[in-house]
Amino acid sequence: xxxxxxxETIRRDLEKKILNKKIVQAQVLxxxxxxxxxxxxxxxxxxxxxxxxxxxxxxxxxxxxxxxxVHLKMTxxxxxxxxxxxxxxxxxxxxxxxxxxxxxxxxxFTRVIFTFSDGSQLFFNDLRRFGYMKIVTKxxxxxxxxxxxxxxxxxxxxxxxxxxxxxxxxxxxxxxxLLNQKxxxxxxxxxxxxxxxxxxxxxWRKVSGLKKEEIKKLFLCSNSVLKRALKNRxxxxxxxxxxxxxxxxHLNFLNVYGRTGEKCRRxxxxxxxxxxxxxxxxxxxxxxx
DNA sequence: GTGTTTGTTATCAA
DNA sequence: CTTGATAACAAACA
Numbered sequence: 102x103x104x105x106x107x108x109e110t111i112r113r114d115l116e117k118k119i120l121n122k123k124i125v126q127a128q129v130l131x132x133x134x135x136x137x138x139x140x141x142x143x144x145x146x147x148x149x150x151x152x153x154x155x156x157x158x159x160x161x162x163x164x165x166x167x168x169x170x171v172h173l174k175m176t177x178x179x180x181x182x183x184x185x186x187x188x189x190x191x192x193x194x195x196x197x198x199x200x201x202x203x204x205x206x207x208x209x210f211t212r213v214i215f216t217f218s219d220g221s222q223l224f225f226n227d228l229r230r231f232g233y234m235k236i237v238t239k240x241x242x243x244x245x246x247x248x249x250x251x252x253x254x255x256x257x258x259x260x261x262x263x264x265x266x267x268x269x270x271x272x273x274x275x276x277x278x279l280l281n282q283k284x285x286x287x288x289x290x291x292x293x294x295x296x297x298x299x300x301x302x303x304x305w306r307k308v309s310g311l312k313k314e315e316i317k318k319l320f321l322c323s324n325s326v327l328k329r330a331l332k333n334r335x336x337x338x339x340x341x342x343x344x345x346x347x348x349x350x351h352l353n354f355l356n357v358y359g360r361t362g363e364k365c366r367r368x369x370x371x372x373x374x375x376x377x378x379x380x381x382x383x384x385x386x387x388x389x390x
Numbered sequence: 391g392t393g394t395t396t397g398t399t400a401t402c403a404a
Numbered sequence: 405c406t407t408g409a410t411a412a413c414a415a416a417c418a
Contacts, residue, residue: 102396133414157397175396176415229414231397273408282398290396339395339416379410380396 103173104157105254105287105327107335107349111179112154114344115223118181119149121164123218131212134227135234143167143236144215156250156286160242168242170235176340177225177232180206184220204346228340250286254327264320268308275311275319276304277378285323291336291358294383296322298357303389305377329354357383 103111127144129137143165151162159179161169171179185206206224207214213225213234225234237245251267252259267284278284279293288296297304299322302315311319335341335349338359342348352359356366361374361383370387 104397172397174398174414227414228416229396231414271407277408280397381394 102175102289102291102338103177103335103341104289104292104330106292106330106333106351107341108154108157108159108173108287109255109331110335110349111173111344112152112159115179115181116152118221118344119217119223120152121148121150122221123148124215125218126214126216128214128216129212130214131227131230133230134212134225134232139236140169140213140234144169155246155253156282157289158245158250160237160246166239168237168239170233170237170242170245171225172232173227174229174231174233176210176228178204178210178227178340178342178346179344180204180224180226180342180346181344182206182222182224182346185222204342206346250282251284253286254288254323255331259324261317261320264323265313265316268311268316271308273308274305274377275302275308276380276382278308279319279323280378280380287327288323290380291338291355292326292330293380294358295326295330295356298383298385298389299326301389304382304384305375357385359383 124144124147127140129135129140148164149161150164153160153162157172159171161171163169206226208226210226210228211224212227215223252263271278275297276293279288279296294304296319300318302319330336330351333349333351333354334343336351336355337348338352357372360372363372365372365385365387368385368387370385372383373386374381374383376382
């Protein structure tokens, strides 16, 4: 599940690889995730000049002025590879992973392939086909940037004064609050649980009932949890890989997500799992209040 | 065959 | 109008 740290890891990786390279071909292998006609038409002989991100959404600025929007949703991957030599087709189509940290592409989940003039390629893989690629105008992209997303963590605009105001007259559970992209951009199920653990607050409490100090803790934890995960290049549960096909290193630093039945590292109680806001919700019954 | 996994949105209710 | 809750989507795995 790529969330802000994972998507930002990919953005930074690809920024070093694909900028200003001439795109010679855009192949769409699955109509559900993108329009072949649209992508081929706009991208051929074009190039990416800048890679932007808002929450979990990527926008690749094109030399021609438009943008390629990319959303990875749950199982999307963007993997860049230098020119591939095809030796044994069996190996390529056999499985996805060569080793625990490298990914073989193309594979059966490859939905779109971009080829650059130097022979290198960018693969868009998506097992569940929830993700998409789409061309939009600059105006459309700017409207999405402004209207579809709330404050952006890890930027100057992410200030406590601003964060605090969002809590006013809301009745939702903290979990739903943190998952709402229109409030705070980029938080998904893993980091929502981790942020609540960090703040020692139970995820199903209503935001209206929080004290100022608790809101402050949620604010500080949103920052620290996301920053630390980004530093570790994201969490790989099953599908996430960075821009060159390698796994993230943050999995073993998670405190509650995926640790049901294990001991809390802070107080020793057993981590529990329940459901809130329609999502699996992990927490420590000992030190979260 | 059933239940579970999640990012986002459509839909419905209040 | 807004807010909140829920189902639905897709595919794999236990």
